Amino acid sequence: MGHHPPRSRRLSHHSDLGRWEFAFREPDPRLRPYVQSYAGFDESGIRFHRRRELAIAHVAVIFNTGPAFRISDPRESRAPETYAHGFIGGLYDSYVVTEGSGASRGVQVYFTPVGAHLFLGLPLHQIAQQVIHYGDLGPEARRLEQRLGGLEDWDDCFDLLDAVIAARIADARPPWAGVAWAWDRLCASHGAVDIGSLSAELGCSRKHLIAQFREQAGLPPKSIARILRFQHAVGLLQSTDAMPWAELAAECGYYDQSHLIRDFNQFAGSPPSDFLRRRLPEGGGMRD
Structure with a gap:
């Protein structure tokens, strides 16, 4: 069987800064009110180790299938926290700093606030202004991380997310x-x-x-x-x-x-x- 052409948009870069590849795709049209987009990332040989993640009006859920990240809030004096697996970034009215080891791989979901409220099943003020471990949400969350970690093709990851998110939102209590x-x-x-x-x-x-x-x-x-x-x-x-x-x-x-x-x-x-x-x-x- 031949390879199917990718259904996601790809960006790549290779220079003395390092190598990175990104894949972007919109969700299934039925999920547009709940998910803004998906992104896959794969990096290696990165010569810098700290990025600023700007404030965005979406809730980011990151499924980390590579080395651990360290994340810090510049408004706080405490040491960065380590995230070996997935994590969730609630809405921030500031930026945060992420630190990597020079390599990373994973999948990111940009939820609308309402979509995150339905998918995560919790009041979003509980995660506002903070980053939490995705696995803390229970065994079902950890199973989804493991399934995504076993997939190599970005579009297969995005297809799985379409199915899982649609099922969870269908079972959720409709919000105001x-x-x-x-x-x-x-x-x-x-x-x-x-x-x-x-x-x-x-x-x-x-x-x-x-x-x-x-x-x-x-x-x-x-x-x-x-x-x-x-x-x-x-x-x-x-x-x-x-x-x-x-x-x-x-x-x-x-x-x-x-x-x-x-x-x-x-x-x-x-x-x-x-x-x-x-x-x-x-x-x-x-x-x-």
Whole structure:
């Protein structure tokens, strides 16, 4: 039998920085409200060992099938924690630093907050602002890690995730639909919708909306709106390095250039100019 062409998008890089390959695929269309995308990663010979993981408005679940990672929160003084297997990154209103050994391999799922709430089966405020071991969720979680570790083809991994996530979400208790609706409005506007307008359109109080976001997303809607606006700015920077900071700030809905820089310092640990200097080629992320 011949090899089937990959159904995922591939990026690769090989230089004195090291070698890395990434595979990206969207989930089954039925899962689009719950999963933003899948990513597979395989790295070796990496000459640097620390990356910054920027704040994102998605919950990342990483199935680590390679060497251990060490992860630290720059706002805390305690030593980095080691993650030999899978882990979950709840919503953060900062960045975190990951340290590797020079090689890594695994699969990452970017859940929408509602999707993570349904898949993980727990209130997301319990994992907000922290990273937890995926295996702590029980034997079923550990079995999924083992099954993914036994697969070599990225598309086979993504197919397995499609099936497992669809089954878990089908069995989950449906959440309050207002959070999913508000999430879609925030994403479509890159965080530009006023929270008071969202609660008014839903016919609920701001307090109720914030409480539901705490349960189903982990952070209040205003914080998520800020992260979405920051993500929009990062996306524009990735596509064009030459946009003046004041123009970028205006395009993304910041009050002024200093407002843009404050958010970059909080969510990336650096102003935009330093972000560009630290950015790695071919999807490699940001060096610390």
